[in-house]
Amino acid sequence: MAHIAPTTTRSWLAALPGLLIVMLLAQLDMTIVGTAMPRIVGDLGGAEHLAWVVTAYALAVTVVTPLYGKLGDMFGRKRLLLISIVLFLAGSVLSGMAQGMTELIGFRALQGLGAGGLIVGVMATIGELVTPRERGKLQGYFAAVGALAMIGGPLLGGLITDHFGWRWTFYINLPLGILALVIVTATLHLPERAASSHRVDYAGAGLLAVAASAIVLLTTWGGSRYDWTSPTILGLGALGLAALVGFLLVERRAAEPIVPLRLFRHRNFSVSSGIAFLVGFSMFGAITFLPLFMQLAQGASATNSGTLLMPMMLGAMVMSLVSGQIISRTGRYRALPIVGSAAMAAGMYLLSTLNENSAHLTTTLYMVVLGLGMGLLMQITRLLPQNSVEPADMGVASSTPQFFQTIGGSIGVSLFGAIFSSRLQDSLGSAAGSGSGLDPAKIAGLPEAVRAAITHGVTYATHGVFLWAAAVGALAFLLAWGVKHVPLRGSQPATVEQDEPKELAAVAD
Numbered sequence: 001m002a003h004i005a006p007t008t009t010r011s012w013l014a015a016l017p018g019l020l021i022v023m024l025l026a027q028l029d030m031t032i033v034g035t036a037m038p039r040i041v042g043d044l045g046g047a048e049h050l051a052w053v054v055t056a057y058a059l060a061v062t063v064v065t066p067l068y069g070k071l072g073d074m075f076g077r078k079r080l081l082l083i084s085i086v087l088f089l090a091g092s093v094l095s096g097m098a099q100g101m102t103e104l105i106g107f108r109a110l111q112g113l114g115a116g117g118l119i120v121g122v123m124a125t126i127g128e129l130v131t132p133r134e135r136g137k138l139q140g141y142f143a144a145v146g147a148l149a150m151i152g153g154p155l156l157g158g159l160i161t162d163h164f165g166w167r168w169t170f171y172i173n174l175p176l177g178i179l180a181l182v183i184v185t186a187t188l189h190l191p192e193r194a195a196s197s198h199r200v201d202y203a204g205a206g207l208l209a210v211a212a213s214a215i216v217l218l219t220t221w222g223g224s225r226y227d228w229t230s231p232t233i234l235g236l237g238a239l240g241l242a243a244l245v246g247f248l249l250v251e252r253r254a255a256e257p258i259v260p261l262r263l264f265r266h267r268n269f270s271v272s273s274g275i276a277f278l279v280g281f282s283m284f285g286a287i288t289f290l291p292l293f294m295q296l297a298q299g300a301s302a303t304n305s306g307t308l309l310m311p312m313m314l315g316a317m318v319m320s321l322v323s324g325q326i327i328s329r330t331g332r333y334r335a336l337p338i339v340g341s342a343a344m345a346a347g348m349y350l351l352s353t354l355n356e357n358s359a360h361l362t363t364t365l366y367m368v369v370l371g372l373g374m375g376l377l378m379q380i381t382r383l384l385p386q387n388s389v390e391p392a393d394m395g396v397a398s399s400t401p402q403f404f405q406t407i408g409g410s411i412g413v414s415l416f417g418a419i420f421s422s423r424l425q426d427s428l429g430s431a432a433g434s435g436s437g438l439d440p441a442k443i444a445g446l447p448e449a450v451r452a453a454i455t456h457g458v459t460y461a462t463h464g465v466f467l468w469a470a471a472v473g474a475l476a477f478l479l480a481w482g483v484k485h486v487p488l489r490g491s492q493p494a495t496v497e498q499d500e501p502k503e504l505a506a507v508a509d
Contacts, residue, residue, distance in 0.1 A: 015129075016138075018183030019122045020145055021176055022085065026118035027146045029057070029092075029111065029173065031153030031287075036166035043166070044101045052105045059216050060112025062406045063209040068117035069124065069399025070201070070258045073392060077125045078190050082181065084117030089177040096170035111170075123398040127386045128190060131488070143320035143378040147313050147371070150287065204258040207247035214240030215407060219414035223421070259396060263389055269397070271482045272384035275337060276401035278476040279377045280408030282344060282469045285416040290351070290367070292420075293462040297356045297455045298363075311364045315371025316378065323379045331488050333380060337480035340376025345473025347373055352466035356455040377476070380483075381405070387488055412472070416465045423464045427457035 033040075033053065040053065072080045091111025098104035126138055160168050218236040226232045251257040264270045287309070294308055319340075327333050347370025354363060385397040446454070 014187040015125075015184065015189075016141075018180045018187060019125065020141065021180040022081070022118050022184065023122050023142050023145050024149055025088065025173055025176055025180065026115050026122075027149035028153050028156070029115060030061075031150055032157035032160075032169050032172075033057075036157050036161040036169045039161055039166040040101075040104070044098065044104060053101075053108055055216070055220050056105045056109040057112040057115070058406070058410065059213055060109045061116040062212045062216055062403065062410070064113055064116035065120055065399045065403045065406065066208055066259055066396070067205050068120045069395035069397075070205075070256075072117075072121060072124050072395035074200070074256070076190065077121055077128060077395065078184070078188050080117055081121035081125065081184060081188075084114045084121055085177055085181050085184070087111075087114030088118060089173060089181075090114070092170045092173040092177070096167040119402055120395065120399040123382055123386075123402075124395040125188065125190070127394040127398060128391065138324070141321065141324070143324075143375065143382070144317040146378065147316035147320065147375065150313070152310075152313065154291070199255050201250070201254045201256055201258040204247055204250045204254055207243050207250060208258060211240050211243035211247055212403075212407065214243060216410045219411045222414060223418040228418075259400065260393065263385075263393060263396065263400075266388040267482060267484050268384045268486060269388040269400075271479055272337075272381045272388075273400055273404045274479050275341065275377060275476050276381040277404040277408035278341075278472050278479070279344070279374065279381060280405035281412035282348060282472045282476075283374055283412075284409035285412045285465065285469050288413050289416060289420065289462055289465050293354070293458060294363070296458040297462070298358070298360075308360070308363070309367070312367040312371035312374075315368040316375035317371075319372045319375025320379050323376050327379075327383065327488070332485070333383065333488075334483050334485040336376050337380045337483055338477065340373045340380065341473060341476035341480045343369055343373030344377065345373075345470050345477055347371075348466050348470035348473050352463050352470060354462075355459045373473075384483065387486060412469075416468065419464050419468060420461045423461040424457050427460045428453065 068080060068084065088111055091107050091109075091114055094107035095104055095111055098107055122142065126142070130138060157169050160166075160172060214236045218233055218240060221236075222228050222233045248261070251259060251261050264273075290309060290312075323336050323340075326336070347366060350366040350369060351363075354366065381401045382398070385401055386394060389397045
């Protein structure tokens with residue numbers, strides 16, 4: 001049976017700064033480019049392909065995430081992590097140098113191919129270095145960094161674009177990435193894997209890539225570029241379903257499946273994967289539509305709307321750190337996803353009660369509630385899968401919740417966008433169009449009666465979005481009750497043989 005690497009506190013502390021920087025890079029580039037988009041279009045043209053700057057990156061990340069997890073299990077995590085950093089930096093440099101929209105889209109895809117291995121590589125490495133009991137505290141740090149990057153990305157992107165130009169939203173990765181590369185190379189010491197032959201599950205990886213691509217494209221294009229009943233969207237749905245069925249059939253027979261289906265027999269692995277999907281569904285919806293509501297309904301500027309999201313970020317950061325300490329000190333965790341999902345559902349419901357006259361303090365308090373819930377859930381959805389598997393499957397246990405969260409986010413943003421557009425159309429009628437042409441600067445110059453109608457329409461539309469998000473949070477709450485307490489392995493680094501048989505048997509019950 002495999003062993004967890006015997007490590008000292010000093011050894012993983014030396015590698016911790018590099019791993020935190022890697023996590024920051026991976027999360028930051030999901031959001032930092034958004035505020036630079038108008039400048040990018042102004043310089044490169046190709047406004048009709050603008051969505052692909054984001055979609056190409058997200059699609060590449062989604063497709064390769066499970067592959068990195070399995071390859072790390074097979075060939076070693078440090079090697080895959082260093083390759084991921086190099087790919088990410090190459091994509092960043094080339095994206096900053098792009099001379100046309102087509103080039104930028106291609107280089108963003110390359111950047112995404114690297115980014116897909118960053119989060120998985122970091123979380124799997126921590127899983128190999130530290131036992132689950134101690135891992136809670138460490139993963140709280142990483143969840144806090146993720147929350148900081150996700151909310152702070154748009155604000156930082158706006159500042160960089162205004163003062164240095166949009167190309168520096170990509171070049172900023174270079175000094176951080178090189179520093180991370182040096183630290184990880186010098187300080188990360190993992191045990192050498194015994195030489196053995198492996199069979200890469202190319203068929204499973206390919207089918208999963210096709211299924212994920214079809215789902216992401218369907219949810220990205222559906223209701224915006226194409227009607228939901230159009231041949232393109234229906235074709236993507238059929239392709240995704242067929243690829244998914246094929247993937248499940250292949251994985252049942254593969255010698256070394258890319259995602260071992262046996263892992264879903266463990267209750268906590270399956271439940272935490274489902275919660276990760278629902279968290280992504282709600283979280284990305286909130287981050288997308290909160291700034292929209294604050295700008296269009298409450299009159300906040302673009303920069304201020306980014307700043308006003310800070311309470312949610314701080315709530316998530318604080319609770320990620322607190323929950324990590326609780327887990328490490330007590331070894332107890334079952335209540336955390338229940339409380340976290342309840343807080344997320346409550347926060348979404350409270351946000352649905354806001355209107356154009358709501359005080360900023362009220363908005364702030366509601367966002368704090370939401371952030372507290374997200375902080376609890378982001379922590380636990382990473383720890384539970386790792387505690388449910390043997391060390392040989394640590395990479396898959398790290399990549400699976402990230403994969404589900406990414407897919408959930410893609411679907412959530414798309415469906416919430418459709419709800420927003422439909423309710424805005426119902427409220428404003430033909431004057432609203434699709435809602436895509438609403439511009440805060442133009443709204444400010446309209447007559448008072450027209451402005452009032454628009455702000456009311458936006459409030460009505462976002463009310464529906466957050467009500468549905470609250471319902472998703474309620475589903476996560478119900479699912480969280482399915483978490484079973486299984487003792488975390490050890491408070492000191494130890495071999496799996498000492499703790500694992502009894503606990504894995506408990507998980508399988």
